[in-house]
Amino acid sequence: MKKLDKLILRSFAGPFLLTFAIVEFILLTQYMLKYLDELVGKDLGIEVFAELLFYFSINMAPMALPLAVLLSSLMTFGTMGEHHELTAIKTSGIALPRILRPVAFVVIAISIGAFFFNNYTVPKANLKAYSLLWDIRQKKPSMNFKEGAFYNGLPGYSIKINEKLNDGKTLRDIMIYDHSKGGTNTTVILADSGKMYTEYDDNYLVLELFKGQTYVDQNDGSFRSSSEQFVREKFDASKIIFSLSSFNLDRTREELFSDNKMMKNIDQLATVTDSLRRYNVREKAMYAPNVDPFYLYFKADTGDVKNGLKLTGKVLEEEKEIAPLTADVLLAATTKARNVKSFTSSYLERVNTLARDANNYEIEIWRKYTQSVSILIMFLIGAPLGAIIKKGGLGVPVLISIIFFIVLYVLAILGEKWAREGLLPVGIGMWGANAILLPIGLFFLYQARNDSSLLEVDFWRKLMTRLKRNKM
DSSP, X not given: OOHHHHHHHHHHHHHHHHHHHHHHHHHHHHHXXXXXXXXXXXXXXXXXXXXXXXXXXXXXXXXXXXXXXXXXXXXXXXXHHHTTHHHHHHHTTOOHHHHHHHHHHHHHHHHHHHHHIXXXXXXXXXXXXXXXXXXXXXXXXXXXXXXXXXXXXXXXXEEEEEEEOTTSSEEEEEEEEEOTTSSSSOEEEEEEEEEEEEETTTTEEEEEEEEEEEEEEOOOSSOOOHHHHEEEEEEEEEEEEEEOGGGSOOOOOGGGGTTSGXXXXXXXXXXXXXXXXXXXXXXXXXXXXXXXXXXXXXXXXXXXXXXXXXXXXXXXXXXXXXXXXXXXXXXXXXXXXXXXXXXXXXXXXXXXXXXXXXXXXXXXXXXXXXXXXXXXHHHHXXXXXXXXXXXXXXXXXXXXXXXXXXXXXXXXHHHXXXXXXXXXXXXXXXHHHHHHHHHHHHHHHHHXXXXXXXXXXXXXHHHHHHHHHHHO
């Protein structure tokens, strides 16, 4: 490898690692904000948060790589153009494609690596991430007794504590509504003081109460004496034990989540897609036999007559004389028509759902290819564009990178939506964004190779002047 190649690669490596880290952080933060309400207040511990962030960062990597390559390419070659390094290299007789070659090889390697990473590593990370997220959602928030407010987190109990001492255990002025045996506020416990602590590896919460009373309303709607309907008991000390099993983070078996399309590689996705397609074909073929019993005189699949009817021109004649239609016959025909319409609508919905599911799985197949190829296309846009604008740093390159990334993202979303709904073949819908941006990248490469001043004001002024002359 020549010194020039090493110089260019060192210039690219720093911005790439920096921009990848920044983009990964931004995407990860934006994604985790969707689940913020489900994560806070559950006392998960730093280990669980770190595990969840690690798995989702793997999920975000294929999306972060195209933007990181685009931005770092713009920064690298924009800085070299701004410092006149590109001019000096070209003056020595080295063409722009040769200057871009070492970084291009690295980007190709990144694209290939991203494909295998997206096909094998990301599905496993998704399986662990979403199974862990499911378990976190099922976990109840950690206990948080606030002074003067009722706490309803323990099943069957509403607890109000008016004062908590600094030791975290001693309590004053306690009121407890016991709903564990049903009813609404039929059992009330009042205590002057108490202690709260956990036992048996924090699996149980013990609440010791001192100097209190228990009030029980036994009225079930029957006519009884007041002494039978209301019971009051005094106690010097009492103990209530609560199970905390619902507050634990119980891990669900990951195999239960493995059927989701995000947890499968290309071979597994292809198998499911093929099964759904074949099942959909069978469903369509079964429509005519299933709807045929609704028709008495015509076959649903061919339109031929049946049950002894003969078709002569536009008049159907029966071997026996057809009696005049009555109101009962019209009502029966209307009901049968409604049944056919309802059956057809539900059948069509089922067939469309199967087609949409098959499209969703096929979309995931193509996504693994398109995301990898988009890395190379972003390089074809960023590198020559940086050589044209001759601006480094985080100013103009960031703005241009965001614009092209938004264009890529919007086109990809539109193509995916149209492919899912069957408006376009899935392959065309998924490759549409790359197919549109590839000529733009090649155009920028052509302009940069010819030292075009495409983004300079003088270029457009001269172009307008030339167009005016041609009109005259």
